[in-house]
Amino acid sequence: MKFWFAVFIACSMLFLGGCSSEKKKTEDKSTKVQEEIKNEKIVLQDISGKQIVVTPLEKGFSFSGYENKVVLVNFFATWCPPCKAEIPHLNNLQEKYKENLVIISVLLEENKSNEEISSFVKFNNINYIITNGIENFKFAQSAGGVKNIPLMFLYDKEGKYSTHYVGAIPEEMIDADIKKVL
Numbered sequence: 001m002k003f004w005f006a007v008f009i010a011c012s013m014l015f016l017g018g019c020s021s022e023k024k025k026t027e028d029k030s031t032k033v034q035e036e037i038k039n040e041k042i043v044l045q046d047i048s049g050k051q052i053v054v055t056p057l058e059k060g061f062s063f064s065g066y067e068n069k070v071v072l073v074n075f076f077a078t079w080c081p082p083c084k085a086e087i088p089h090l091n092n093l094q095e096k097y098k099e100n101l102v103i104i105s106v107l108l109e110e111n112k113s114n115e116e117i118s119s120f121v122k123f124n125n126i127n128y129i130i131t132n133g134i135e136n137f138k139f140a141q142s143a144g145g146v147k148n149i150p151l152m153f154l155y156d157k158e159g160k161y162s163t164h165y166v167g168a169i170p171e172e173m174i175d176a177d178i179k180k181v182l
Contacts, residue, residue, distance in 0.1 A: 045132065046132075061073075070157055070181050071159070076107065077109050092171060112132060
């Protein structure tokens with residue numbers, strides 16, 4: 001019994017705690033460079049080649065092509081267990097709110113080809129947008145610096161920041177927050 005309790009506690013900490021990567025180079029940037037990054041437009045590219053221009057706003061971001069939609073930005077990595085665990089929940093939310101919500105997953109891994117990510121998408125039946133490229137890291141910095149994943153930000157239809165989530169979050173909590181900004 002003690003063994004199973006210990007396994008349960010360990011799994012809970014893993015899934016609810018999120019992942020951290022020392023590969024991110026956000027600490028060594030000067031304040032001036034960080035401020036410049038926060039104010040510049042960033043062009044994300046999804047794995048099919050479509051570009052999404054992300055423009056900083058006073059309290060959020062606008063995402064070209066997704067005006068008047070609620071946007072859930074998901075910073076993730078393919079090697080992160082909690083990131084993988086949330087995929088079915090994100091699929092459910094994207095399907096449920098497909099007319100009013102777009103989920104944009106921002107891959108924070110270097111040197112992943114779009115073919116590798118396409119295989120990951122197919123294997124996990126992902127029905128939302130995955131972006132890949134160096135601009136993903138600029139966007140992560142512009143969003144305030146991403147130190148742990150999964151990390152999600154919810155923006156209302158005007159691009160204004162609504163809330164954020166660190167680690168694996170119950171689908172019901174995200175669903176309730178989406179309803180508030182619809």
